[in-house]
Amino acid sequence: MKPTQIYQIAIILAFVALLEVLCLTKVIDKITMPAPHFILRDFFLMIIHGRYFHEVGQSMFNVMIAFVSAFVIGIITGTILHAYRLVRDVMDPLFATYYAIPVFAFYPLFIMIFGLGDGPQVLIGYMLGVVAVIVTILNGLDRVPRVLKKTARINRLSPFQTAIRVTLPFCAPFLLTAAKLALAYAFIGVIGSEFIMARSGMGYEIGHAYTNFDNATMYPLILLLLLISIFMNGILTAWEKVLLARRGQA
Amino acid sequence: MTSSAHVTLRGVTKVFPASDGGPGVHALGPIDIDIRKGEFFAVVGPSGCGKSTMLELLAGLTTPTEGEIEFEGKPIRDIPEGVGVVFQEDACFPWLSVEGNVAFGLRRSNLSADEKARKVAAVIKMMGLSEFSGTYPAQLSGGMRQRVCIARTLVVEPRLILLDEPFGALDQQTRLLMGDEVLRLWRETGATVFLITHALDEAAMLADRIGVMSARPGTLIDVVETKWPADRDSRIVERENFGALTSRLWKSLRDESMKTMGRMGI
Ligand SMILES: Nc1ncnc2c1ncn2[C@@H]1O[C@H](COP(=O)(O)OP(=O)(O)O)[C@@H](O)[C@H]1O
Ligand SMILES: [Mg+2]
DSSP states (O other): OOHHHHHHHHHHHHHHHHHHHHHHTTSSOTTTOOOHHHHHHHHHHHHHHTTTHHHHHHHHHHHHHHHHHHHHHHHHHHHHHHHOHHHHHHHHHHHHHHTTSOGGGGHHHHHHHHOSSHHHHHHHHHHHHHHHHHHHHHHHHHTSOHHHHHHHHHTTOOHHHHIIIIIHHHTHHHHHHHHHHHHHHHHHHHHHHHHHSOSSSHHHHHHHHHHTTOHHHHHHHHHHHHHHHHHHHHHHHHHHHHHHHHTTOO | OOOSEEEEEEEEEEEEOOTTSSOOEEEEEEEEEEEETTOEEEEEOOTTSSHHHHHHHHHTSSOOSEEEEEETTEEOOSSOTTEEEEOSSOOOOTTSOHHHHHHHTTTTOOOOHHHHHHHHHHHHHHTTOGGGTTOOGGGSOHHHHHHHHHHHHHTTOOSEEEEESTTTTSOHHHHHHHHHHHHHHHHHHOOEEEEEOSOHHHHHHHOSEEEEEOSSSBOEEEEEEOOOOTTOOGGGGGSHHHHHHHHHHHHHHHHHHHHHHHHHTO
8 A cells, every 4th residue: 555545544534533532522412423433333234234225226326327328428419519610619618607507406497397206316417417528528539639530530430430449538538537527416416406305315315314313324324325426436536547557647 | 663653743732721711821832743663752851841741642631732643543532542651740549559559450451350460460570569569658668659650550551651750759779770670661561652751861761762842832852863772771871872862962951941940030
């Protein structure tokens, strides 16, 4: 392990230890937050008894749909936009303002249109992520050296083959960045929507436990959510490292 | 060597249109030249005179504003079959290994997977890259990467090989050795070679004929025949007429290079 990694783990452990001390000395009362070792115990009990597996599975499924659709549609849209200078010039400023739109404000509207179910949540997660993917991929495509595109032409690749075999592979590091963004936004969109208004799901259960002062459910669920999202992000980050090392950019 | 024309340029001119509707950039021409089949033809000229433009015209990457280019008797439209290009810039695909890069050239061929692998291995061996076939370009030196690009071009067995300052970024010793290798490849493949270079000694050492270009818009102001034997190598620089040859090239180029420098305000 590298020294930096040791320090990083030490910081997290120190933070947990601090929480433990603050809880045991009742600086943080147990209605606000149980001591970390209680959370851990409740967490393992939840896992052992398989409680909330169905809800967690449902939410993760929705997160995956939002993530995959934002990623795939974002890449296809970005690649096509990049090929049409004029459309791209028209869209660029619109993308920049897109971030200013509070997508969550449309959630009630989506519920009215699609009904209270998985659809509106996935749509929010998708909408938060897709533009970030488009902007990231456009940024990557702008960096493809002209000589690689010429090489593609010399090898008589069609525009579609050029995208699949040359420009998108060149952009692989950007694709991973886009995937990380889409994943984070999918989590925020889906879990957040469940939190605001839903009939089931991980976010719903966390919110429900919160209103019932059910810390034995709320904190283990939050911990599980953290672990899942850190794990998935970790996979993408590890992949990115391999890729960058291969290209001598690590 | 036969003396039949492999590539014919007639009144070839390239003007890049200006984006603002202005007069545009007259980059090249008019150029009239026949490049013989199996010949090693080099082009020297001041920077910005249109050498790369000429190569892109031959490769079918861009079309002449005026004039006609024929390859093997057929006018060049789009990318002609049988032409390989090694560009001035590093054109290795960073996400593919050396082997993957070289095999890329064969993706369109309908050879069996076995035959493709054999061909790729043979070309990698010919370029002295065997021990690096699993290596990624980032781990290779500039000279090695250029070899990978040459290998990727050679694997399709082009009948016309276009090289745009392929050794421009290499040190002098490596350039001489790479020059020897290009000569060897030229002899082994029997292909017609069109080499762009800014190094007069390189042109003088490698080529059968050397076209000297004027400052932009580049036109051929001299075509020099070297009369070297086909089995030459870099030791040709020791011959006494080598010096006479380079000084003749320099005489033709000196004024043109000064024009370019004047334009750049150096
Ligand atoms: N795509 C292009 N659009 C406009 N001008 C170009 C383009 N490509 C090259 N030029 C111009 O044409 C001239 C010749 O360029 P080039 O052929 O690259 O020169 P060389 O390879 O001899 O250094 C230069 O002045 C260059 O700026
Ligand atoms: Mg050039």
